[in-house]
Amino acid sequence: xxxxxxxxxxxxxxxxxxxxxMGLETVAVYSDCDRSAPHVRYADQAVAxxxxxxGESYLRIDKIIDAAHRTGATAVHPGYGFLAENPxxxxxxxxxxxxxxGPSAEVMELLGGKTAARQVAIEAGVRVxxxxxxxxxxxxxxxxxxxxxxTVGYPLMVKAVAGxxxxxxxxxxxxxxxxxxxRTARSEARTAxxxxxxxxxxxxxxxxxxxxxxxxxxxxxxLPFVERECSIQRRxxxxxxxxxxxxxxxxxxxAIASAAAAxxxxxxxxxxxxxxxxxxxxxxxxxxxxNTRLQVEHPxxxxxxxxxxxxxxxxxxxxxxxxxxxxxxLTPRGHAIECRVYxxxxxxxxxxxxxxxxxxxxxxxPGIRDDxxxxxxxxxxxxxxxxxxxxxxxxxxxxxxxxxxxxALSEYTVGGLKTTIPFFQWILHDPDFLAGRMDTTLLDRVLxxxxxxxxxxxxxxxxxxxxxxxxxxxxxxGRATSSSQGRDLGAAPSAWRRAxxxxxxxx
Amino acid sequence: xxxxxEVNGRTRTVAVEPVPQMDGRFxxxxxxHEHTVDAREVDASTLSLILLDGGGACHEVELxxxxxxxxxxxxxxxxxxxVVVNGGRRRRSAALGGAGKPGEQRVVAPMPGKIVRVLVAPxxxxxxxxxxxxxxxxxxxxxxxxxxxxxxxxIAVEVGMSVEAGRLLVxxx
Numbered sequence: 001x002x003x004x005x006x007x008x009x010x011x012x013x014x015x016x017x018x019x020x021x022m023g024l025e026t027v028a029v030y031s032d033c034d035r036s037a038p039h040v041r042y043a044d045q046a047v048a049x050x051x052x053x054x055g056e057s058y059l060r061i062d063k064i065i066d067a068a069h070r071t072g073a074t075a076v077h078p079g080y081g082f083l084a085e086n087p088x089x090x091x092x093x094x095x096x097x098x099x100x101x102g103p104s105a106e107v108m109e110l111l112g113g114k115t116a117a118r119q120v121a122i123e124a125g126v127r128v129x130x131x132x133x134x135x136x137x138x139x140x141x142x143x144x145x146x147x148x149x150x151t152v153g154y155p156l157m158v159k160a161v162a163g164x165x166x167x168x169x170x171x172x173x174x175x176x177x178x179x180x181x182x183r184t185a186r187s188e189a190r191t192a193x194x195x196x197x198x199x200x201x202x203x204x205x206x207x208x209x210x211x212x213x214x215x216x217x218x219x220x221x222x223l224p225f226v227e228r229e230c231s232i233q234r235r236x237x238x239x240x241x242x243x244x245x246x247x248x249x250x251x252x253x254x255a256i257a258s259a260a261a262a263x264x265x266x267x268x269x270x271x272x273x274x275x276x277x278x279x280x281x282x283x284x285x286x287x288x289x290x291n292t293r294l295q296v297e298h299p300x301x302x303x304x305x306x307x308x309x310x311x312x313x314x315x316x317x318x319x320x321x322x323x324x325x326x327x328x329x330l331t332p333r334g335h336a337i338e339c340r341v342y343x344x345x346x347x348x349x350x351x352x353x354x355x356x357x358x359x360x361x362x363x364x365x366p367g368i369r370d371d372x373x374x375x376x377x378x379x380x381x382x383x384x385x386x387x388x389x390x391x392x393x394x395x396x397x398x399x400x401x402x403x404x405x406x407x408a409l410s411e412y413t414v415g416g417l418k419t420t421i422p423f424f425q426w427i428l429h430d431p432d433f434l435a436g437r438m439d440t441t442l443l444d445r446v447l448x449x450x451x452x453x454x455x456x457x458x459x460x461x462x463x464x465x466x467x468x469x470x471x472x473x474x475x476x477x478g479r480a481t482s483s484s485q486g487r488d489l490g491a492a493p494s495a496w497r498r499a500x501x502x503x504x505x506x507x
Numbered sequence: 508x509x510x511x512x513e514v515n516g517r518t519r520t521v522a523v524e525p526v527p528q529m530d531g532r533f534x535x536x537x538x539x540h541e542h543t544v545d546a547r548e549v550d551a552s553t554l555s556l557i558l559l560d561g562g563g564a565c566h567e568v569e570l571x572x573x574x575x576x577x578x579x580x581x582x583x584x585x586x587x588x589x590v591v592v593n594g595g596r597r598r599r600s601a602a603l604g605g606a607g608k609p610g611e612q613r614v615v616a617p618m619p620g621k622i623v624r625v626l627v628a629p630x631x632x633x634x635x636x637x638x639x640x641x642x643x644x645x646x647x648x649x650x651x652x653x654x655x656x657x658x659x660x661x662i663a664v665e666v667g668m669s670v671e672a673g674r675l676l677v678x679x680x
Contacts, residue, residue, distance in 0.1 A: 188648060191646070251580045352644040358571055359552055410584070458588055463588065464537065469556065470512055471535065474558075
């Protein structure tokens with residue numbers, strides 16, 4: 001088997017690592033600006049797709065199939081995002097006699113459409129969040145939109161039918177927000193998924209987001225895993241995930257896992273997927289949606305179960321049977337937590353912050369995994385998701401996992417662009433987070449309360465070090481320039497520059 | 508050699524003198540308060556500092572020139588600090604988007620990206636913090652607000668344009 005990875009960034013690297021672990025060859029695809037990206041450098045073979053906009057590169061089914069044929073790839077892993085949940089891509093792979101590493105196109109159509117998935121859940125006897133039965137027609141007048149919304153009730157969520165990753169999702173607190181929320185959700189959904197269809201769902205008050213990983217083989221076995229808690233979200237985008245959840249008792253785990261297995265079994269699910277639920281304060285849970293792909297946050301499940309989910313995806317796609325002990329999958333060993341490091345500026349309302357990574361020091365040491373998609377010298381492009389890496393910490397218990405995470409983030413330096421690391425260093429010390437008192441609204445609430453107060457507090461010692469560093473830097477540069485007899489240091493290779501500075505240090 | 512170093516709104520006078528016959532060792536006085544520092548360049552942009560008179564306190568600082576002339580971004584253990592050495596700040600107002608005329612405020616692109624919507628037209632009355640332009644980068648849409656109440660004087664971009672960080676978008680007066 002030779003696997004073409006139809007994706008970029010950290011997930012492409014992560015999938016290729018599993019391939020290499022299994023002795024399988026890999027093929028990368030890339031857009032123009034990704035020529036020197038780590039996923040291209042890591043692969044055994046690489047094929048250019050063309051211009052940077054996703055619609056001209058990573059979303060071009062024809063070019064990707066062609067790349068597979070040209071390189072002799074026999075299977076395709078879609079990662080997450082881009083074409084991962086696109087049944088047309090799955091069909092195109094099948095037609096081209098390529099093994100698609102994921103569920104079938106039929107299952108994707110059934111569960112990928114958020115409204116159809118709700119029907120499946122109802123048929124499987126699982127409670128769903130109240131909402132519209134199907135997509136909201138796109139030709140409704142504002143008055144008709146409001147009439148449909150009033151049957152669901154406020155506050156409500158406007159959600160993209162094809163949605164995922166927090167894109168194409170807006171809250172309408174009341175009828176006055178509705179028209180605007182529908183317009184922006186549609187516009188984002190069209191950009192992100194090529195499908196502007198939306199539906200309405202009641203917004204539960206302060207729910208937790210709990211999800212269940214499943215694996216299904218091609219012989220009828222579907223196995224659920226221990227839950228992941230993803231309640232720390234900013235504007236519906238998960239930023240921290242952990243497993244197990246402090247709010248899930250063994251009995252609740254059993255019930256939610258059974259519900260997830262029931263929904264996916266009913267759909268004839270194969271390969272990896274995730275069933276998402278909202279859990280209210282009373283411990284009642286509601287089906288939300290199924291993600292028919294590998295999730296960003298899959299590593300936390302790997303760390304507490306000791307399994308490699310990507311390797312299992314590949315094994316399932318090869319027709320192997322799931323020989324795993326179901327009890328093991330529901331019994332977490334220790335605790336794991338993930339922070340998604342985004343190229344965004346937390347001090348300026350998480351504005352995207354693409355740019356050149358001048359310097360990179362990754363965290364390591366006990367209990368730390370760094371799934372990164374960038375390297376020093378790489379320019380994080382404006383065209384794609386802002387996720388640059390995921391830091392995952394494992395501990396014997398939750399407090400140890402959290403303190404290891406805080407330690408890892410203090411080791412992590414990304415020079416040249418702004419990242420969400422300072423924000424994580426703050427939230428990891430939040431009393432509600434530490435106590436596990438969280439729901440999907442916590443983060444947006446505490447961020448609003450802070451009113452833009454800076455996340456970082458620079459101590460007087462560090463300020464002094466900065467002053468000393470800046471003065472020394474300027475001094476050494478001046479010395480280097482004068483001792484190098486007019487050599488243009490700005491353009492000189494860094495080894496020359498360093499030698500010049502070392503001379504200055506010796507003088 | 509003496510430098511004026513501005514940080515967090517304060518200007519400090521910093522004198523740097525190498526210690527003779529001691530590689531990488533310096534006497535550094537900040538506003539007359541003297542430290543002995545052992546400094547090593549651990550890579551092209553990073554200095555490892557040991558403050559010998561502070562019980563051997565270890566610091567690592569990464570120094571990168573910012574987009575603003577004369578400004579250094581210094582990464583410390585606690586985060587990033589903008590630092591200006593020898594008055595680079597005087598050039599600052601001319602850097603991004605240029606200085607506005609009195610009574611005018613300019614909305615500039617805070618990031619590179621694409622213009623997806625222009626929400627106002629020349630002559631429109633706008634409130635402070637009212638959205639004027641929607642930009643997209645990294646699959647996110649960001650609404651950029653007017654910095655003040657007033658009238659839209661000029662719109663410098665069109666829908667669909669790709670812009671660099673710092674590009675002038677809208678002038679409000």
